[in-house]
Amino acid sequence: MPRHSSLKQCGPLGSALLCLWLALVLTPAALAETPDEELIKRGEYNLRAAGCISCHTKKEDGAPFLAGGRAIESPFGTFYGPNITPDKETGIGNWSVDDLVRALTEGRGPDGRHYYPALPYTSYTRMKREDIEAIWAYLQSIEPVRLENRPHELVWFARFRPALRFWNVLHLRPGEFVPRESESDEWNRGAYLVNAMAHCAECHSPRTRTGGLDPRLLFAGQRLPDGGTIPNITPDRETGIGRWTQRHIVRYLDTGMDPDGDFAGGSMSDVIEHGTTHLSNDDLRAMAVYLMSLEPIRHDMR
């Protein structure tokens, strides 16, 4: 055992110095190879809060987790959620953490091309970098799945990606969430979760002709091209959720049940099952506090 003998020859001071050297030299590499379990756990929590699973996992029994293929219908055609497993050929295995930050906050791919706003980067741009880094750590930890992305099927005028630069000028306001000092920590946490992570307004608001959120009707619900409706979640008593209590909102986000005992279906059921039901009660309460503080908007979706 020559290595042992040489260590012994170094004496206590030598061993201590060697340990210090090993710690300095090896720790960053070790961290890069095996990200902290706590960080991964936080990343999964953030990923669920951000609703990633609903769009990046195909809706069928046994579909490979986060390997894409989910159809997302829109007035501009059908988008297909891409593979975000760490597969190097078909997923995001060759990305860096900065690539993910740029995708989520600027809507740009590693090659600089623009993503369609079916990826809600206009909301994710409010996410804290540390929360995205945690998501990155989690995505690195999951099983890579080799599955080619399905091309989007869009109307002709939506296929020209460079036009998204102009769309971004109109609708993207980059920048992290800034807490309001006048509001409580709980309100600010709720505002962050609702706006930056869960991106509730993206579905619960009608869109303008250019495809941006209608600023006069944020959270006031919208009609879908298939005839379905997405409800008004402002606290208007007649057309929104103004008769719901904080407890009702928490229970809805946790179990999918409204105050009448009816259960959510469709895309909201996915949001709950893969997302909000996994959030802590404190976070659900914070979301309820924020939603109840919104300006009531009369906008009947029934």
Added chain:
Amino acid sequence: MHKPIKLALSFGIAMTLGLGAMSQVHAIDSVEATVDYRKGVMRAIGGNTAALAAVIVDGANEYRDNLAIHARYIVDMTKDIPALFPEGSDFGETNALPAVWENQERYAELSENTHKAAVTLLEAIEAGEQDLGPRFRELGQSCRACHDDFRQSN
């Protein structure tokens, strides 16, 4: 043609058309009643589920003795959910999607899951289990699974 015969013929045609129209109106009324019944049952299932949640999830423990009543209603009324959706009742003010009638096998399977979840919850209540939350969640999940593809989103 003689006048009396002409009159009799006209009267006969009018009666036939009238009776046909009446029976059609009756058929429409009957389908509407079927849809009304279905909606009433679904609302009642919702009401009983809301009552269960108030006790199990939110702790209205003064009504704990009533849990079995609410769960039993759901067990009874979910025994044959597809029977609430007979052919031809995709009519009027219904939130049921055409998939209910187009994919009957899957619909029956998911309905059966809801019934089983309700039976499991009732058994747990009758056995005096204290933590009924997981059983209630399973029931809720089964409802959501069905609403996912078979009911208009709202």
